Amino acid sequence: MTTPNIILTGFMGTGKTAVGQAVAERLGRWFVDMDTIIEQRAGKSINEIFAQEGEPAFRQMEAELCRELAQEEHLVIATGGGALLPATNRQTLGASGVLICLTAPADAILARLGDATDRPLLAGPDRRQRVEALLAQRAPDYAAILHQIDTAELTVEQAAERVIRLARRMSREPLRIPVSYPGGGYEILIGDGMSAELGQALRGAGLTPGRCALVSQPAIAAAQAEPLLASLVEAGFDPALVEMPDGEAHKTLATVAGLLDAFVAAGLDRRSPVIALGGGVVGDVTGFAAATYLRGVPLVQVPTSLLAMVDASVGGKTGVDLPQGKNLVGAFKQPALVVIDPETLRTLPSDEFRSGLAEVVKAGMIGDPGLFEVMEGRRGGVTPPLRGTGGVTPPLRLPDLIARAVQVKVAVVQEDPFEQGRRAALNLGHTFGHAYETLSGYRLRHGEGVSIGLVAATRLAARLALCDPALPARVENLLERLGLPVQAPGFAPQQVLAAMGADKKRIGGRLRFVLPRALGAVELMDDVPTEAVLAVLAELA
Numbered sequence: 213m214t215t216p217n218i219i220l221t222g223f224m225g226t227g228k229t230a231v232g233q234a235v236a237e238r239l240g241r242w243f244v245d246m247d248t249i250i251e252q253r254a255g256k257s258i259n260e261i262f263a264q265e266g267e268p269a270f271r272q273m274e275a276e277l278c279r280e281l282a283q284e285e286h287l288v289i290a291t292g293g294g295a296l297l298p299a300t301n302r303q304t305l306g307a308s309g310v311l312i313c314l315t316a317p318a319d320a321i322l323a324r325l326g327d328a329t330d331r332p333l334l335a336g337p338d339r340r341q342r343v344e345a346l347l348a349q350r351a352p353d354y355a356a357i358l359h360q361i362d363t364a365e366l367t368v369e370q371a372a373e374r375v376i377r378l379a380r381r382m383s384r385e386p387l388r389i390p391v392s393y394p395g396g397g398y399e400i401l402i403g404d405g406m407s408a409e410l411g412q413a414l415r416g417a418g419l420t421p422g423r424c425a426l427v428s429q430p431a432i433a434a435a436q437a438e439p440l441l442a443s444l445v446e447a448g449f450d451p452a453l454v455e456m457p458d459g460e461a462h463k464t465l466a467t468v469a470g471l472l473d474a475f476v477a478a479g480l481d482r483r484s485p486v487i488a489l490g491g492g493v494v495g496d497v498t499g500f501a502a503a504t505y506l507r508g509v510p511l512v513q514v515p516t517s518l519l520a521m522v523d524a525s526v527g528g529k530t531g532v533d534l535p536q537g538k539n540l541v542g543a544f545k546q547p548a549l550v551v552i553d554p555e556t557l558r559t560l561p562s563d564e565f566r567s568g569l570a571e572v573v574k575a576g577m578i579g580d581p582g583l584f585e586v587m588e589g590r591r592g593g594v595t596p597p598l599r600g601t602g603g604v605t606p607p608l609r610l611p612d613l614i615a616r617a618v619q620v621k622v623a624v625v626q627e628d629p630f631e632q633g634r635r636a637a638l639n640l641g642h643t644f645g646h647a648y649e650t651l652s653g654y655r656l657r658h659g660e661g662v663s664i665g666l667v668a669a670t671r672l673a674a675r676l677a678l679c680d681p682a683l684p685a686r687v688e689n690l691l692e693r694l695g696l697p698v699q700a701p702g703f704a705p706q707q708v709l710a711a712m713g714a715d716k717k718r719i720g721g722r723l724r725f726v727l728p729r730a731l732g733a734v735e736l737m738d739d740v741p742t743e744a745v746l747a748v749l750a751e752l753a
Contacts, residue, residue: 217309225321226314232290234372407553411447421448429458452478460654491517492524499530503545518568522617567659581731641665647711663696705749
């Protein structure tokens with residue numbers, strides 16, 4: 213899956229740089245200002261290049277940079293005002309994404325430029341005459357660009373929003389991952405901007421327009437609910453926004469009761485979709501409420517955390533905690549649709565993002581060794597540094613990362629939708645991790661618990677001679693590189709073992725462990741010697 217560039221061009225003063233930076237920030241992309249890169253590489257200002265080398269030399273630099281940027285992706289690019297006047301440059305750079313020309317009348321341009329002295333093409337006594345002459349001269353070339361946005365009456369944020377909407381319309385269809393289970397199936401849609409198309413996605417999934425509920429928690433609702441609600445209304449739905457408290461401490465039957473009361477007050481019937489907008493806690497609690505209200509109403513998952521995207525939103529497991537342990541009450545409730553929008557991660561705190569990466573590592577260990585190696589840096593998957601940007605490496609392509617982790621889970625849950633056998637492999641690291649979460653009073657994030665659990669499971673496998681002795685070090689090195697914990701100071705081994713005794717995955721009073729034999733191969737065991745488990749817990753403490 214590639215991520216097309218967004219290329220902004222147009223006359224000076226139309227807002228290319230300011231709007232481009234706003235678009236890049238909102239989409240979580242890298243922003244590239246062509247003039248800035250040329251100045252960095254030349255070691256001199258644009259004015260100095262024009263004065264010392266002449267305009268033809270500068271235009272040659274622009275053409276070379278256009279060819280280079282066309283090989284990249286996931287960028288927001290602001291060109292110089294004349295960079296795309298040559299048709300060859302337009303064709304070259306346009307092949308990498310969507311071209312958008314920002315426009316404004318001469319009065320607005322002059323007001324924005326003020327007394328700026330860094331515009332060599334405006335040198336002369338009559339700046340207005342020069343601007344009007346250049347606009348007339350360049351008009352045919354700018355008009356050749358299909359997409360135009362007049363920024364004269366727009367704020368930077370308004371212009372950025374129009375750019376984003378236009379880019380979404382021009383981008384390809386979202387990635388669709390089908391999931392089947394006995395008696396039905398659903399689709400997982402993955403694509404930037406998908407949450408703003410939620411209403412049409414629901415209709416495409418066969419859900420009936422009318423009353424529905426969008427369940428979220430206050431901070432996420434304030435940041436992200438508005439475009440979803442607008443999309444639902446536009447598609448013929450009548451949404452009620454229902455808020456629940458966030459955090460594992462509120463993953464309780466009392467919170468479920470509050471949601472059920474809200475569903476009754478909203479007048480939901482058996483055809484009314486319930487939409488979970490949030491992280492794993494919101495998805496689990498909302499899913500359980502949807503499974504029990506009127507004996508089951510349609511559920512739609514719209515995860516907003518990386519952890520929820522790659523794990524909690526897929527597969528139909530819902531539930532709440534009891535004081536004795538995690539997820540001891542729940543139900544299998546398959547969603548009617550899962551909509552994953554990587555753009556929503558832009559508001560996610562860095563600690564929460566890192567927490568989600570633990571589940572991505574887990575997916576690689578269970579069923580995609582190549583994904584694990586990409587995250588280690590042993591394989592491709594990271595865009596090479598762009599020359600002239602200080603050697604900064606752009607981030608992993610999130611849609612690709614999410615899709616690969618999701619596909620691992622989908623393959624497992626399709627084989628075992630109700631956790632009768634193979635699906636238990638998805639609990640790699642969780643028997644340990646849930647115990648640490650419980651003992652911490654849920655101050656430890658789920659992904660952090662899973663990270664420690666992955667270390668514990670791998671060390672236990674090595675202690676039992678099930679895996680290569682070098683595997684624990686590989687797992688720990690990767691987790692540490694991702695900023696995740698690999699030890700659990702403060703938790704005594706016997707204390708952790710006692711907490712593990714409440715794990716819902718125990719069978720016949722014995723704990724069940726998922727242990728790795730190699731990357732991509734795990735084994736379920738319920739006859740692990742207690743002494744070996746305690747030895748590993750002692751190492752981690």
